[in-house]
Amino acid sequence: MKTLKYHTTHPYPCGYLPERMARSEVIAPDYPMDTATYGKLMKKGYRRSGHFIYRPQCEQCHACLSVRVKVDAFAPNRSQRRSWKKHQHLNARQQALHFEKEHFMLYQRYQAARHAGGSMDHDSSQQYENFLLQSNVSSKLVAFYEKKQLCMVSFIDELPDGLSSVYTFYDPDIKQASFGTYNILWQIQLCRTLGLNYLYLGYWIKAHNKMSYKTNFQPLEILRGNQWLPFQQIMDKL
Known part of the structure; x- marks a missing residue:
């Protein structure tokens, strides 16, 4: 260091x-x-x-505050249990990082639907590769299928004490799905299978509505200064 x-x-x-x-x-x-x-x-x-x-x-x-789920203490709420039950039939295929046109086309559709007008909704294949397919650490790609239909792609890093959720995109045209919630639940379960303590969810911003979903996965820890603290303990001070 x-x-x-x-x-x-x-x-x-x-x-x-x-x-x-x-x-x-x-x-x-x-x-x-x-x-x-x-x-x-x-x-x-x-x-x-x-x-x-x-x-x-x-x-x-x-x-921008870093947050992580404390895996051994996490218990899904009622809504999360419904999401898990709804999508647990999906077939998850863990793979090394690689480019597939089918993945990139889904990425483009997702960005156009969810982040129109942002900096990523017209990414080229090279920008996509630079963002998600280049890594110097232990990383993997997970593709989720319903039968032969690609529904979601997730990128994760494997760390000594947990997994880092790098990025996830999914089919925006499948109505009444809760792929995002299911994906985090799936990653929490993978942490447990691998005997890892934490799922790192990246940055949380209180004023950014699209990040509010992260606080639904409790107990959550948040980095303040150089110390990880229980989110519920300090949430009123944030």
Whole structure:
């Protein structure tokens, strides 16, 4: 960890909060990253986008907070149990990172339906590969099928103490589905199968409605300073 080199980016438009500028602290890309080192960085609030490992470093905003599910204590609520029952027939195929046109086409449809007007709704195949198919750590792709129909694709990193949920996209045209909820439940179950303690869900922003779903998976822990604290214990102070 002491040999890592860091640099801070120039300000750029925030992708989460309109009219705000953001900065990130980035690990120098020439460092030979491995899974053990990345696991230590995750505990300090870093995330991965392709080969780039970063964390927010905004001078006047501290809205992005890392959260993780404490797997051994998690118990699904009634709505989550319904989601699990509805989709547990899906066939999950765990694979090495690779490009498939079918996956990319689903990604494009998902972005167009869920994030129209954002920075990712017209991603090229190269941008898709740079974002999701490049990794220096232990990563895998999980494709979910209903019979022969591709419904969802999820990307996860395997860490010494847990799994990191990198990104998930799914078929936006299947009505009354709850793929997002089911996917997190599936990853929690995989953590248990592998004997891992945490599912890292990335950043949570209180003012961002699309991130509110993360707080439904309790007990949740949140990184404040250099300490992971129970979300319910400090939620009123956030």
